[in-house]
Amino acid sequence: MRPSFLLLVRSFAQQCAGLAVLVVFLLALATGSARAFTLQFTVASDDPGLRGDLEAASLVANAKRDGVTAPRDVLAAALADYARLLRSLYANGHYSGVIQILLDGREAATIPAFQTPTAIDAVVVKVDPGPAFRFGAATIAPLAPKQTPLPGFRSGARAYSGVLQDSVDSAVDGWRHDGHAKARLSRQQVTADHRAHTLTARLQLSPGPLVRFGALRLTGESTARSDRVARIAGLPSGQVFSPDELEKVAARLRRTGSFSSVSLVEADELGEGNSMDIELALVDAKPRRFGFGAEISTFDGLSLSGYWLHRNLLGGAERFRIDGEITGIGGETGGIDYDLNARLDIPAAFGTDINAFVFAGASYVDDPVYQSWQARLGGGVSWILSDTLTAELGVALRHSRTRDGSGDRTYTLLTLPAGATWDRRDNQLNPKAGTFLDLLATPFVGLGGTGTGLQLTADGRAYHGFGAGDRVVLAGRLQAGAAYGSNATAVPAEFLFFSGGGGSVRGHPYQSLGIDLGGGNFTGGKAFLAGSAELRANVTQTIGLVGFVDAGFIGAHGFGDMAWHAGAGVGVRYDTGIGPIRLDVATPIHGTTGQGVQIYVGIGQAF
The missing domain is CATH 2.40.160.50 (membrane protein fhac: a member of the omp85/tpsb transporter family)
Incomplete structure (x- = not known):
């Protein structure tokens, strides 16, 4: 039997996580004592890094450090540790490991969910990682032009499970940056040879068609007008898809400060001419905000400052801000200075990434060497x-x-x-x-x-x-x-x-x-x-x-x-x-x- 390795790991982890949640819920109905337990954690390996990773992944070890004593909680942690320790072994390139978790001498996996022990005195975790595996055949194709496999994904290299996922992510990302937004892993063959201690991985990609940006579609509710949002976002409809351009769209909207959340979702289905619409969900930030600050020095004296800010003033993500400052209070700099300014920023006033602003201000400066009264517009x-x-x-x-x-x-x-x-x-x-x-x-x-x-x-x-x-x-x-x-x-x-x-x-x-x-x-x-x-x-x-x-x-x-x-x-x-x-x-x-x-x-x- 030659299972699909990546799918097997994901399915096994999901099932174990679901089982752990169910067990924790059922065991919460049981009662237990508050007696502290002893922990013996042994790893049959001279690799300190491996032992550290396993202990960090173990919920039982974390429970011991945190002083958890309730038997139902210790049992739940032990049941979840099988999957967690197995994933940690895979991440370190060990695929024939043996894991034992004993609660007062009983294998944790054999304890019925409705028969929680009234007390747990001793926990023993034994991990035999087995030999480290290396890649046998390691192929991933097709790759985007000018892209090469990751250095760690090659025959003879240590077979870390993370390298497999990173290789897929990197290859898909390469195609997406080349305009193929729907690139995906279409076929995989990952098998472990326990006699040769090798892992064979053959990964097949489907780049999909060359995709162009479609329309920007707003979902949810926002007080900002849709036409202004689209102008600020600047989605390059009709151009070849690029993840970098999509990130720029999100950055432009965040930069206005009018939105506390900006979410862009690519449409599942392609439209005419392989165009792909982008769904935009916005959450408005609180429209008004104020703040203040202070600074003091022995000679300059005390400085006080404050501001009042209104976001989305006219429904186009405009920012209106009033700033005031008083300096030289109690100082030796001549006298007290005053400064008051107001500014309105209008994003995308003359096109994407071209903003406009207007301002007005007045100030009085009383320094030892000069005094100045000023107004500006x-x-x-x-x-x-x-x-x-x-x-x-x-x-x-x-x-x-x-x-x-x-x-x-x-x-x-x-x-x-x-x-x-x-x-x-x-x-x-x-x-x-x-x-x-x-x-x-x-x-x-x-x-x-x-x-x-x-x-x-x-x-x-x-x-x-x-x-x-x-x-x-x-x-x-x-x-x-x-x-x-x-x-x-x-x-x-x-x-x-x-x-x-x-x-x-x-x-x-x-x-x-x-x-x-x-x-x-x-x-x-x-x-x-x-x-x-x-x-x-x-x-x-x-x-x-x-x-x-x-x-x-x-x-x-x-x-x-x-x-x-x-x-x-x-x-x-x-x-x-x-x-x-x-x-x-x-x-x-x-x-x-x-x-x-x-x-x-x-x-x-x-x-």
Whole structure:
């Protein structure tokens, strides 16, 4: 008798699982004592990895560790262990194993379901795995163009059962990526030769026809309009099927934030011309959400922030958000600053992956070197070029009144900000690997006699983890900026640069490094550079320690002759699961803009 191996394993596992559930239900009606049992778990093998896998798979071993004592529970675990241990043997390439599970000397499989022992004192699990099997003949065909079998699926290789399933999955996936959405395993012949200790596997695939995307069909209920959902999803109807394109459809819908669940199901039957419809089921997220945050430092004082968010505002998965921030409370940064912004994002406004946004905002900044009142209104377009690359182009009208070392000035500017962000971090709040780069160019045109110029900024970050689980992370950051104007007073104060504080150089007061105009007057520079390096180490799963050094440079007119300062310190991180709580203590190590120790508390890593 030569049974179909994959079907046999699946059927046997399903039957054992069903039997275990039935037994647990029936045995729950019985009574038992709470006497602890002893466990003897023996494996006739010198392979520690095999023993570890078997013990990990054993429910009896888990019950012993968890202190389970009820006889009905121990019996149920023992009955389920036959199938679990057998699957573990197959996974390790052993197909002639013998399993014994004795409860007080009785084979567990022979104990009637309605005769649960009143007590179980000793459990003995004996596993003789038998010899390891290797593949005899190992074939899988046909494969998609340019695809080869998995390295472990070959004659003479260890016959792990997982390799069989992985080989089928890989081959089917290869055909699906080649446009054959209905590829499947059509025939299999898997037999074990117990005398030769070999496993012969001959697998036959049916690629099916070349499939094209059909229509997107919405199922279930959503407050988002179907036409807008289809536009956002961007299913490429008529094009050759691709799993990657299908994942992009789901990602676009999730990215809006309007849906808590996005499910795409391929139609079972193909339509005319081998087209395949896609069923889409959406579950709406809660329409409104709010949040708040706080950060404190010894010099900058307390910062409070909050937001209110409305999802699917107009029925097209639009996102409307209001943000407010108050900073400098109780600090030594001049006075209290206020900032209020509102923004509406419209997904797929100009086509799939081309979004629109409009915004308005007002702010008041009271710094030691300047005061500014500003109002702004604008909009723009953003492109989602890939999972990691986005670009944005906007236009905005800004009106501001500033007072600094150069006197009182009023600006009315038309700005044309254009930027790109390349984000390849593995986690935005607590990255351990990857890179981040943000570039922004903001030309401004003066109206009503105001000067014309350009501001450029760049922010680059990199992360590299070491050790098991990336317990140690080396993080680095470089910032640069430049401002250009037709004359010295053409650049508004908010486009100039300062250094110091939690966002640039810790250990020095906020915006403490700028350009001294003499006579007690102070302004920002037209050139800026900053660098930071951190060594982050996890002490426990939730506690981490950080050592860091920061440096900042400011140039009055360019990068040729720049003043600079630096700071260093240590920090503690407490991982909350969604992001770390940060405590940094820093002191100056170069420059005259700071003295003493500065303390910073916030949420998320410093960068």
